[in-house]
Amino acid sequence: MAQKTSKSSWARPQPSVRRSNVVGYTIAVLVAALIAGPLGAVIGYAVGRPDASQAAIAAMQEADVKRDAQQIGELTALARASADDLNKVLAGLAQALPQDRTSAAQPAGPEQIDGWQQILRQTVDKHADAPSGTTATNVARGGFRSAVNALVTTVDTYAASRQLPESARQTFLDLAARQRSVAVMMWSVAATQLDQLNVDAGNGHQHAYLTSTPEEGAITADDVPEGTSN
Template sequence: MAAFALGALLSGGLVFAVTGPDSTERTADRLRTEAALRDKTQIKDLTALARTTRDRLAPVLEGLALAMPDGDAAAGPAAVTSADVGEWREAVTAAVASFADPPSGETATNVARSSLASAVRQLATTVDAYAATRDLRGPSAASALERAARQRSDALFTWSVGATALDAVNVEAGYGHQHVFLQAPPGDGALTPDTEPEGHHP
């Protein structure tokens, strides 16, 4: 009987040794777990950064909406001062800097971060393009202003792509829906948040 029990133990140990995970598999599992935990932290930090950036850019977009009104041919541009433009530049410069030197994360998180960062850079270009129009007159000014407005639309669309991706990774990470979208003019083509409540996890 004892010999049978010993044989069973030895046999079981042999089966585990043959079928159980080897050191390479255990290391791979550990690395995947660590990467997943690291990505969850990055998602949380990126969402906080996106919210801060959205709030920072809100006055810039409000000002640009007055300077380059959309959808109403009868509405002329509001008066914008050099000081206003200077404040916009400070805001977008700070926003661009906040996305510098990004950490390396999982693919979906990297896509969200890269889209948001690209949108911020495009908006900085929009502010520069608008500033350049202030020194122009006549048809040249109108043409340059139109290009600046298209750049703004591109920036808002790119941000909406990043915000959609950010929402998706938050849901996947268990944080629920996070709708960090910039205000875009109606019909501008930007993606919009879904109807799920903020923080809701399906």
Template sequence: MSTRTAGRPGSGRPPGTRSPARGTAPGRGGGDATSSPVRAGAASPRPARARLVVPLTAALVGLLVGVGLGGAAPLPGGSGASPEGAPSAAADDPLAERVAELRAEAEERDAEAYDRLVADVQGLLPELTPVVEAAAVHAEPGAPVPSAEDAAAWHAVATEAASVLEDPPSAGTDVNVARAAFAASLVQLEAATTAFQQAAAGATGAGDAEAAMRPAVLSLQGAAATWSVGATQLDAVSVARDRGHVHLYLPPVSGSGALTADPEAAP
């Protein structure tokens, strides 16, 4: 009796020949070489750039969340907002501190200049008021020429008053405008009294008194109008500084159009 050798039908391989195991490849030189299997649990290496993704992504998310909540989220390595009550970075900024010092010094100088201007004008008014009142009489139509003695006395007072407001101190714009108006008014008053002297001496060559005094009258009117601008400005500055109204106006001069104190605003 014949026996059959166990083999896979139609395989074409001689009996007893094994098929190569899966995962193996024929070796060079006709032999079979088995590939090294992948070790279980071994992690494959990641590129270096992948290590930066997570931290950068977290920082970006934190920034967006902080902006959405109305605040700036601190970036890595940066400083965030100071807690309530803690000194901010600006408090330690030398430039900010210097700016604050200069601002405080300017405010102090401005306050001193305001006080000085009020004191100067208050001191000048008792001397200037009788001069303007007397000169204003000769500004009326048909008024006579003043005496040479009166005109000379007026001129001396005006010249002395003008020197008081020379060399103004540093101050803010509001105080500077008032001081400049007072100073310009005294220059015009000095010119007016000089013109009155010339009219009294007959040096104008005019045929009548009115023509002779016309330059003096125009300068006197300008002095009164300019002084009223300074007085109005000083009153506004005083009110703005919670010092109350201060009315330091000269007597009116006919035809000057000068401003006057508000009768309803008590000084």
């Protein structure tokens, strides 16, 4: 009887499907990384880079800071020079219109009044220029200008009173004294604003107050030395 032959248990090995998938996945990851690297850099640059509007706004803000710093310096110099001139007028008015009613007035003559008015006209001209700046600087500038104009009215009222009969003069003298107080108080507010502007700008305290006739209610300079920031 012929013997049965059995099928050999050995067979050709088949490619591993799992290994093939892993290799394919690895290649896909490498390709994605190569593409994503440069693409991510481009996207990051595009996101981080300010657009044209933001760049323009930043440039305008920088220009505003430089302009305001210059204006603060110029206004401080103008206020100091003007205060020196106005103190001369106020010193004369202090004798003509003494705050202490018990003190005898020393009436000013036409020549002295003309001198006051000349100083004031020159000061008005100096403060006529009003370049646009930040709101805080514009407020200080406007305060100084208004104070000078109020002092002009003070002297004009005093001059008019000298043309009146003595019986009607006191009413106008009292009005002139009130106008002087308003002018000095307005200047003190502007000087305080200017002082703070200088501190904020890094210049330290800068005092441009009127000193001849401290009026009741007027703000006076602080005790902090000029140039310090505290």
